[in-house]
Amino acid sequence: MKVLIVEDERAMAKDMCFFLEKAFYLCDNAYSASEATRCMEENGYDFILLDLGLPDSDGLQLLSDSKKICGNASYIILTARGDLEDRIKGLDLGADDYLPKPFSLLELQSRMQAISRRKSGNNDPVIGLGEFSVDLNKRAVLHEKTDIDLSRKEFDLLSYMLLHKNRPLTRFQLSEHIWGNFSDDDYDSNYIDVHIKNIRKKMSVYATVDWLQTLRGVGYKIKI
Amino acid sequence: MKLLTKLTLFITLSKLLIVVLFVMLLPLLVNRASFQYTNYYLGQQRKKVLAVIQKNGIEYYLQGDTSYGSYTMLKEEYISLSPSSTVALRDTIESSQRIIEADTLNYRVLTHHLTANNKRYQLEIGKTISTIGQYNSLLQRFTLYILIGLIVISILVDLIYTHVLLRPLAKIISSKLVHRKFPFKEALFPVRTSTSDFKLLDRSLMSLMEKIQEAFDKEREFTSNASHELMTPISILKTNIENLLEDESLAEEHQEKILAMMKTLNRLKKIVHSLLYISRIENNQFAMNDTVEVFSLVEEVKDELSHRMEIQDISFINAISPKLIMSQVNHDLLFQLLYNLINNAIRYNKAKGTIHITDRYTQGKPYILQVADTGIGIRPDELGSIFNRFKKSAHSGSEGYGLGLSIVKTIASFQGFDINVTSEFGKCTTFSITVPAGMVLAR
Known part of the structure; x- marks a missing residue:
């Protein structure tokens, strides 16, 4: 998949590029609106990540312009402005999602995956996990047709780790995803351990869960 | 007592006196x-008598007699002329008795x-x-009626005038003081009056309110701008650190250091985020x-936090009256308000405690929600400042940054609620939210 990152902060753009390339996306960087337009005219993209605060143009203007050039791409707005109004305008103009800065790169990737799933439609939302299968649409975890009863938070946690399999995930990253921006890190991240313990307890009744690894001092990782 | 009432009382009582x-x-x-x-x-x-004597001589009266006397039919008046031996230069007027035809009467x-x-x-x-005082009671009554009439008219005029005079003051009070809630969102209009004192009062109040609003706007703008400007570097650092952690070849000690950096950065991010959230609420x-x-909202928050309560074995009782609807509110803000309060109630509770x-x-x-x-309670000397931004407990060793409660406070004042707290240190804490009458109705 090809991604165009329109972001004037070069360090930020490079970091996003570095991260996404590890997940096998192909990334181009554009540091201004004019550069972005040129890139879009030359190449087709699956994703366009658009920062609203560009030096040479209003990001929302660029969004409506680029929709004409690159109509098939999925757009995610990235902004530090975070105003509700911008968000509504952006989504009205046809953006697929909206991510306020600072965001976690994992969150960005999750959103991109969700958009891909939504757009492809026929993409199988059931993901295998050891002897289990996880149905992201129905929010169910199955072991040979047996439904395993996970709480809402436990399922959120498991699916998030599954979407970012083979990456080390810190407690902060997990609690930020589960509880949002107002999570109280020191305090909340302890609850992640409790949730993980519960997930292990509930699933290990049916089969081994050694794919769920604890990274001492850091966090957790699903390795498959 | 209101000034108008006082004046009315004074005017009425003084006139009655x-x-x-x-x-x-x-x-x-x-x-x-x-x-x-x-x-x-x-x-x-x-x-008259002297004029008659002057003109016609004394014989006109005496008719040859030595003395003369005459009285009206009912003896109200009499006149007498008699020889006298005394020499008096001045007339005298006195009240004394006279006997006229066997009747003793008092005469002037x-x-x-x-x-x-x-x-x-x-x-x-x-x-x-008796004839002198004849009309006295009539005269008295008549005078009294006129007086009462005049007094009533003057009371009415006085009251109407004071009312008109004080109307600008009432208007100043109602438009600038009573029906105003900070922040002052609506525009200010001067109250029309010709009384210079009221004009001065009105102008001073308006300029004070404008100054306060200006200071508040500046702080708000600063918070908002500063937060936005801080978000970008935080973003860069965050993505940078996340990429670092991806490195599989990283030694464990480096991983720990990176994690510590991430933790600090997260704290910074959270502070900036909370400030931005507060400024967004204040920016409408x-x-x-x-x-x-209300009941379902509490249930929603409970669902979100029930895991934590299970872990600490805390019992949660939602005793909200059923079917109460709160209108003219923002659902997300109310959720956040209750979330913060209940999350605190869990966090600072004891094992097997109750919420x-x-x-x-x-x-x-007014509707009151508590x-x-x-839990562990709040020290009396800290009760007054728990809603302040960045207020850190001097006694607790933990990293409390108090923004949770200042968010609660901001949401409450934005929605027009009052919030206050009572606590018994070491025993319990109660937060009370007072919602203005009319915002909550039973379905």
């Missing part, structure tokens, strides 16, 4: 006036001495006292047109 004094003095005054008039009348009569008598035909005569003109970026069922959510609803009265816990 005048009436009472006048009623007490009135008989005396009327008596005095009628005696004086009688004296004057007797003097006039004397002049003018005595005059005159000389005619080389003889001395004494002229007496008298008027009965949340629409307030949701209706929320009790209660309310008090009376139609037409979040009570059986």
Whole structure:
């Protein structure tokens, strides 16, 4: 998949590029609106990540312009402005999602995956996990047709780790995803351990869960 | 007591006092006036008699007799002319008794001495006292009616005038003080008045309010701008650190250091985020047109946090009255408000503690919602400052940054709620939210 990152902060753009390339996306960087337009005219993209605060143009203007050039791409707005109004305008103009800065790169990737799933439609939302299968649409975890009863938070946690399999995930990253921006890190991240313990307890009744690894001092990782 | 009430009372009472004094003095005054008039009348009569004598001589009266006397039919007045031996230069007027045809009557008598035909005569003109006071009571009543009428008119005029005079003050109070809630969102208009004191008061109040609003706006703008400017570098650092952690070849000690950096950065991010959230609330970026069922809202928050309560074995009682609807609010903000309060109630609770959510609803009265816990409590000296931004407990060792409660406070004032807290240190804490009457209705 090809991604165009329109972001004037070069360090930020490079970091996003570095991260996404590890997940096998192909990334181009554009540091201004004019550069972005040129890139879009030359190449087709699956994703366009658009920062609203560009030096040479209003990001929302660029969004409506680029929709004409690159109509098939999925757009995610990235902004530090975070105003509700911008968000509504952006989504009205046809953006697929909206991510306020600072965001976690994992969150960005999750959103991109969700958009891909939504757009492809026929993409199988059931993901295998050891002897289990996880149905992201129905929010169910199955072991040979047996439904395993996970709480809402436990399922959120498991699916998030599954979407970012083979990456080390810190407690902060997990609690930020589960509880949002107002999570109280020191305090909340302890609850992640409790949730993980519960997930292990509930699933290990049916089969081994050694794919769920604890990274001492850091966090957790699903390795498959 | 209001100024207008005080003035009204004063005006009415002072006028009543005048009436009472006048009623007490009135008989005396009327008596005095009628005696004086009688004296004057007797003097006039004397002049007439003297004029007749001057013109026709004393024989006109005496007709050869040595003395003359005449009285009206009912003996109200009499005149007598008799020889006299005393020499008096001045007339006298006195009240004395006279016997006329066997009747003893009280008269007001003018005595005059005159000389005619080389003889001395004494002229007496008298008027009965009873006729003098004849019109007194009528006069008194009449005067009293007029006085009462005048007093009533003057009270009315005074009251209407004070009312008109004080109307600008009432307007200043209602438009600038009573119906104003900080922040002052609506524009300010000067109250129209010709009274310079009120003008000064109004202007001073307006300039004070504008100054406060200006300072508040500046702080708000600064918070908002600073937060935005801080977000970008935080973003860069965050993505950078996340990429670093991806490196599988990283030594464990480096991983730990990176994790510590991430933790600090997260703290920074959270502070900036909370400030931005507060400034967004203060900038009116949340629409307030949701209706929320209070009971379900508490249940929603409970679901979100039930895991934590299970872990600490805390019992949660949602005793909110059913079917209460809160209107003109923002659902997300209310959720955040209750989330923060209940999360605190869990965090600062003891194992096997209780969280009790209660309310008090009376139609037409403010609605009160309380979040009570059986936790560690708050020290009395810290109760007053727990809603302040960045207030850190001097006693707790943990990294409390207090923004959770200042978010609660900001949401509450944005929605027009009052919030206060009571606590018994080491035992319990209760947060009470008071919602203005009319915002909560039973379905």
